[in-house]
Amino acid sequence: MTPTRVLTGITTTGTPHLGNYVGAIRPAIAASQDPSVEAYLFLADYHALIKNQNPDEVAQSSREIAATWLALGLDPEKTFFYRQSDIPEVTELSWVLTCSAAKGLMNRAHAYKAAVQANETAGEDPDYGITMGLFSYPILMAADILIFNAHRVPVGRDQIQHVEMARDIAQRFNHHYGETFTLPEAVVDDHVAVLKGLDGRKMSKSYGNTIPLFGQPKQLQKSINKIKTNLLEPGEPKETDDSTVFQIWCAFADEPERQQMRQAFAEGIGWGEAKKQLFERVNDELAPAREAYDRLMAAPEELEEILKAGAERLRPRSSALLETVRDAVGLRGYR
Numbered sequence: 001m002t003p004t005r006v007l008t009g010i011t012t013t014g015t016p017h018l019g020n021y022v023g024a025i026r027p028a029i030a031a032s033q034d035p036s037v038e039a040y041l042f043l044a045d046y047h048a049l050i051k052n053q054n055p056d057e058v059a060q061s062s063r064e065i066a067a068t069w070l071a072l073g074l075d076p077e078k079t080f081f082y083r084q085s086d087i088p089e090v091t092e093l094s095w096v097l098t099c100s101a102a103k104g105l106m107n108r109a110h111a112y113k114a115a116v117q118a119n120e121t122a123g124e125d126p127d128y129g130i131t132m133g134l135f136s137y138p139i140l141m142a143a144d145i146l147i148f149n150a151h152r153v154p155v156g157r158d159q160i161q162h163v164e165m166a167r168d169i170a171q172r173f174n175h176h177y178g179e180t181f182t183l184p185e186a187v188v189d190d191h192v193a194v195l196k197g198l199d200g201r202k203m204s205k206s207y208g209n210t211i212p213l214f215g216q217p218k219q220l221q222k223s224i225n226k227i228k229t230n231l232l233e234p235g236e237p238k239e240t241d242d243s244t245v246f247q248i249w250c251a252f253a254d255e256p257e258r259q260q261m262r263q264a265f266a267e268g269i270g271w272g273e274a275k276k277q278l279f280e281r282v283n284d285e286l287a288p289a290r291e292a293y294d295r296l297m298a299a300p301e302e303l304e305e306i307l308k309a310g311a312e313r314l315r316p317r318s319s320a321l322l323e324t325v326r327d328a329v330g331l332r333g334y335r
């Protein structure tokens with residue numbers, strides 16, 4: 001029986017924060033341990049170029065994200081862990097797909113539409129600052145998915161449309177050139193927590209309200225102390241419902257610990273004390289991984305080797321698929 005191929009990409013921009021850990025990294029690593037699936041996890045570094053054109057930041061972020069996933073327990077022997085830019089067939093396929101993907105389909109992509117909308121609101125030319133990379137982003141993403149004929153693609157809500165576009169593009173190609181690609185399906189997990197940030201809104205780099213994952217303990221403590229709370233004094237009972245402190249606690253605690261904290265809130269635990277306990281809990285969970293992270297960040301050649309090995313294991317598959325695609329579209333040797 002062929003295993004289910006589950007594939008997802010991580011755009012390599014920014015520094016991982018607690019929200020990424022709880023909402024994406026921790027569940028993805030857990031899912032990659034399911035022996036009935038073949039897991040593909042890659043660093044979408046070509047996608048990063050659409051968002052960031054500072055070379056040093058691009059390079060740094062890619063390294064940090066690679067080290068983060070490995071430090072948190074991703075097993076590169078059991079999972080295909082690789083960089084998009086180490087699989088040249090991805091960009092080759094992307095061009096072939098570009099030639100059959102409908103422009104009208106791309107016009108409807110939310111990310112592109114939002115950029116046009118923002119320009120119009122600002123009274124700018126509609127295409128101001130919009131690169132072809134941003135416009136064609138869903139085609140590159142389709143190539144990522146189709147190059148390994150992934151069955152399932154776990155993504156956040158904002159990415160569902162892109163996976164549906166990949167499916168559309170594959171369907172159109174299959175219809176015109178013959179059965180070539182597996183039609184992928186987006187998988188959205190509604191149970192993973194969307195962590196709140198320092199100001200109570202969704203933790204996100206774009207809001208500047210994040211708690212870095214692998215800062216030094218002092219920095220973690222400082223961030224946690226900045227979490228917005230109300231002005232209730234110690235001794236006054238507190239609501240758990242929209243408390244960010246309580247929400248983050250729950251993302252790290254087991255059921256009995258959640259009950260204990262709920263009780264402590266009802267009994268009026270002071271914010272300072274609640275934050276101190278939160279810091280200790282989060283720090284306990286992250287300390288061993290932080291050590292592994294620091295070690296990997298200091299060993300770039302080791303990281304490089306792991307990622308190169310991941311790509312090498314996959315190249316036979318991506319080359320074989322590309323051969324089929326070339327033949328299907330008529331790019332054939334003359335002999």
Ligand code: TRP
Pocket residue numbers: 007008009010011044047140141144145153154155159
């Ligand atoms: N666009 C995705 C994001 O920003 C990352 C990504 C790139 C991806 N290629 C992919 C996700 C292929 C799933 C499959 O989150």
